[in-house]
Amino acid sequence: MEKKLLNSPQQPHDYTDSEIAEMVLKHAFLQFKREKILKEIDHTLQEGNKSLFLQLTEELRKIS
Numbered sequence: 001m002e003k004k005l006l007n008s009p010q011q012p013h014d015y016t017d018s019e020i021a022e023m024v025l026k027h028a029f030l031q032f033k034r035e036k037i038l039k040e041i042d043h044t045l046q047e048g049n050k051s052l053f054l055q056l057t058e059e060l061r062k063i064s
Contacts, residue, residue, distance in 0.1 A: 030063060037063075 015023075037060045044053040 033063060034060065 037056055041053060041056045041060070044056060
């Protein structure tokens with residue numbers, strides 16, 4: 001029986017092209033969403049909209 005230790009090096013996973021493409025797209029989408037939220041946060045700070053600021057920072061926290 002093969003033992004697996006928590007801190008032992010794991011065998012590399014062989015990803016398919018579609019899995020790699022999906023990971024790249026997910027990363028790009030999250031990066032885009034973060035940047036959009038950050039711009040919106042900057043705008044709410046300029047306007048002094050505290051409730052929208054709190055909502056946006058919570059949304060940013062959830063995706064980070």
